[in-house]
Amino acid sequence: MNSPRIILLAHGSSDKRWCETFEQLAEPTLQSVENARVAYMELAEPSMDTVIKEGVAEGASHFTIVPLFLAAGRHLRKDVPAMIEELEKTYDTSIQLAPPIGENPLLGQAIRDVVMLQLEQTPA
Amino acid sequence: MNSPRIILLAHGSSDKRWCETFEQLAEPTLQSVENARVAYMELAEPSMDTVIKEGVAEGASHFTIVPLFLAAGRHLRKDVPAMIEELEKTYDTSIQLAPPIGENPLLGQAIRDVVMLQLEQTPA
Numbered sequence: 001m002n003s004p005r006i007i008l009l010a011h012g013s014s015d016k017r018w019c020e021t022f023e024q025l026a027e028p029t030l031q032s033v034e035n036a037r038v039a040y041m042e043l044a045e046p047s048m049d050t051v052i053k054e055g056v057a058e059g060a061s062h063f064t065i066v067p068l069f070l071a072a073g074r075h076l077r078k079d080v081p082a083m084i085e086e087l088e089k090t091y092d093t094s095i096q097l098a099p100p101i102g103e104n105p106l107l108g109q110a111i112r113d114v115v116m117l118q119l120e121q122t123p124a
Numbered sequence: 125m126n127s128p129r130i131i132l133l134a135h136g137s138s139d140k141r142w143c144e145t146f147e148q149l150a151e152p153t154l155q156s157v158e159n160a161r162v163a164y165m166e167l168a169e170p171s172m173d174t175v176i177k178e179g180v181a182e183g184a185s186h187f188t189i190v191p192l193f194l195a196a197g198r199h200l201r202k203d204v205p206a207m208i209e210e211l212e213k214t215y216d217t218s219i220q221l222a223p224p225i226g227e228n229p230l231l232g233q234a235i236r237d238v239v240m241l242q243l244e245q246t247p248a
Contacts, residue, residue, distance in 0.1 A: 021227060027232055028233050028235065028236040070145065071142045101234075107238070113230050114190070116156070116157075118222050119130070119157070
């Protein structure tokens, strides 16, 4: 069994600038992790359906969805698990939902580093 | 002029677990930056109004709001600037709005590290 394909899941928006921020956020992961992709829950493409369909066509049999969300709300507790269940049936594949990135302590450390930089840049 | 007081701004939610995730995300910053506070835009306390009011009462004269948002949508482009304008008038203080944390490259690197850990934990 190969490593699962990583899908970075963002909410999605009709605002192109919003999606561009997520594409930039994903860039270091896409460069480091083979076959990793970004997908959007709604309002933007590629959707989860598009990315899973393409992955399966390329021979992938399991996926891990890493939500680019700081915390789990209704979307991650209800909507996304329901979408995953449908996608698993449709494409006869296995999809694991990881915790949102904000639940990992590394994010809190990165936020502290961002704030420290912000303070250095503020004219005293 | 002293350093600005740092306010970590989260959206807020009536779901207590959602707010707890943000309190954990803020913890490293609160431990490293004197007088830093968390505030919520809506649906949870403390609000920005509460935190600014308390800061001013303690003698603070300027604040920097660091949004715990991955990208800027309507809230950060419109709602929060309007709230800040009101708060500056009400409390005769100066409030700077920093970019959302997701626009800092450190976040993209942290996301890559989270995904790497996720892959290590996935049974092969």
